[in-house]
Amino acid sequence: MASRDRNPNVASELRAKVMDARGNPVDGEEVTFTIDNDTIINVGESTPDGIPYLGEVEGQNKTSVVTSDGSATTKFHPGSFAKPDAKKVASSKGNVTVWATWGDVREPIELTWVNYPYLSVETFVSNDKISVNSTDEHMTNTTYVTIRVKGDGYAMQPDPIDAVLVIDRSGSMKWNITEDNGTSNERMEAAKDAASTFINQMNSTSDRVGLVSFSSTARRDVSLTNNKAILESKANGLIPSGATNMRQAFYEAISHLDSKGRSEAVKAVILMSDGDWNHHGSPLAHGIGLRGWTWSGNTITHNYYEYYGTLDGGTLTSGQIDVPIVKNGWGEDGSYDYVNEYVKSYYLNGESTNQNMSNYAIAKNTSLYTITFAFEPDEEIRTAMRILANSTGGFYEHAGDGEQLTSIYKRIAGELKNEASVDTNMTVFQNVEVNGTPIAAYTIFDYKHEDHKSTTIHGWVNNTTGDYPNIPPFKTINQTEGWKQDKRLHFNISTIQLGQTWETTFRLVVNAS
CATH class of the missing domain: 3.40.50.410 (von Willebrand factor, type A domain)
Known part of the structure; x- marks a missing residue:
């Protein structure tokens, strides 16, 4: 969900159900919701400036509700973040556990809020200190850069x-x-x-x-x-x-x-x-459509169907055809005899219509x-x-x-x-800072291809129940030619869906010149 600084009115409804052994809802039972403040975690560039709360009173971290129709509900208001510093982008996330307690039964739910609408980007390097000519055995002129793009922004919500x-x-x-x-x-x-x-x-x-x-x-x-x-x-x-x-x-x-x-x-x-x-x-609507027919309660028929006048469609016909006639009356013992007789109205070709x-x-x-x-x-x-x-x-x-x-x-x-998605492209990189001064990246680094290590691409999802046809399997690509052309690495990430993570890792070497 959005953090409160992005939408002051944002709130989610927390619901706990109480049922008897037969699955029937039970009324009049007290359920207590509690925010576990020790579990609050905030990550990202922005400073937290508001904690989550329950109900209608800001700062309230505990509330009790009596069940109605078997359900106890309360509102959860997420935390908030301060505006990010200059040259920083909104990329922060908060997380907390809320407990619902009924008698001796206690169940948790994890809730998350973010201050960015669509994607978050995380970067990691294998070596944050690299050198060209150092004799220190612990130093290297190589680092592996990992970039992770996640479809977890508050605006990436599925359609209703x-x-x-x-x-x-x-x-x-x-x-x-x-x-x-x-x-x-x-x-x-x-x-x-x-x-x-x-x-x-x-x-x-x-x-x-x-x-x-x-x-x-x-x-x-x-x-x-x-x-x-x-x-x-x-x-x-x-x-x-x-x-x-x-x-x-x-x-x-x-x-x-x-x-x-x-x-x-x-x-x-x-x-x-x-x-x-x-x-x-x-x-x-396979076969012959009949209106107001008597249908057996026991026997399947693949070649006849009840014609629904509200849908229209099909070719109105009359004539001599075989029709199913229920024998032994309707009901559990009913089955069909097929009798050839004249029918004033029946319908053909319904299968290609809304029938x-x-x-x-x-x-x-x-x-x-x-x-x-x-x-x-x-x-x-x-x-x-x-x-x-x-x-x-x-x-x-x-x-x-x-x-x-x-x-x-x-x-x-x-x-x-699994409906929310955003089309994504990424280009890295233009400049790096050396001693606070932006310098063209290619004057500092060279890209190096390495089988199974650079450049690797793969993806995954947190929600494995959905259908995600665009998740890339693990693969290695060679971006040497692209690097030679314009000294950049280009990625056509394509569709990032709700809950999806896309990740790449590539190798950079300090340019000895």
Whole structure:
């Protein structure tokens, strides 16, 4: 976050949750937040001139809050720095640990504030004293210079997130995870835990999450909100029963993001299901579109789908076709006979229109993330899930157990946050100071290439859950020719993303002349 000198009104909300053994929020519990002043660390060129505090009273380092809807919240105000000296740039960072205490339970959170907007640059040398002709065995005419560029400025914040969690609450979600039977509710409980993990990865100041659940029909349980307690309470209240209407679930979630999502936000739908769709047909609108049809609650169909009139698209047709007719009535025993009969209206070519949920998501600037859970989906289902996700910028994964499911939700949360970046170039160097006098660097130093040591480039990230396609692997490049041309070292660093570090090391030798 920004330091207080950069934004006097900056504050973050700290939230502690208290839940019972079943995951239900507990009200009326006192939680104490405490700033550990002994952990305050300030680094950089600027002098600290203000310490962090809690609540509304400057200087307060301890506050107690009673839980409401299972949450206790307080404001954290960061420290501040004095204006840097002349010829210095703002490049300072502060850090502190805040503890939340409830009874005998004590948990820490580390908080950081900075006074620069985008990038910080750190430099290190292997030898800070070098000589040309010294006979001292401890002296050398060589030094290795390391430059480290970090994307950790306060303005490098991810775009806000509007995400809808879409959770299967069909009858099979009451089954055991490892077998397609049982009444343990293991699948449903694992889904609730994973959803809670995702919700709590979000920033309650800037991000919003909605909840859609589906069985025979889809419903919106919670509209987009930053109230984590309401989201978790509604998710914990889901009860498994009925069929699997995946198509309508996608439609409901995408439509909600279209009508209530923010134009500046990253929009995403995360759908998790433990079974094949068996109601409203293919989410990809593959095959024949039918309106107001009776759908089996037991049998998957890949070649028919419920046509949604609000989306239009497709070619209106009439005539003699094979259509699925539910035998033995709707319900758990229902399945299809395919009967050739005259149909007054059906639709062809819907797959290339917004009837296809991947096309609909693309049109609404929404990424789809798809997860199959517990059961082993057939290849047609996997293929459809991949198409839905990959075509919209998301991904498909299968989770065999609850731990894998939670891990996938964490990965998605990290990927959605990985949006802030800045394009970067660097040139070193022009002048060095000798006895206080600036002198052209090339008159003092020569660049030297050395395999695996100069010039090396690599990068890494602190947040390993995100998708970082631009992280350079470790490599060595030879900059001798560039040095000969203009006596400078040029680096096209390209994109530095939030949380990313880029580093180079090169060798300099004192010019004997």
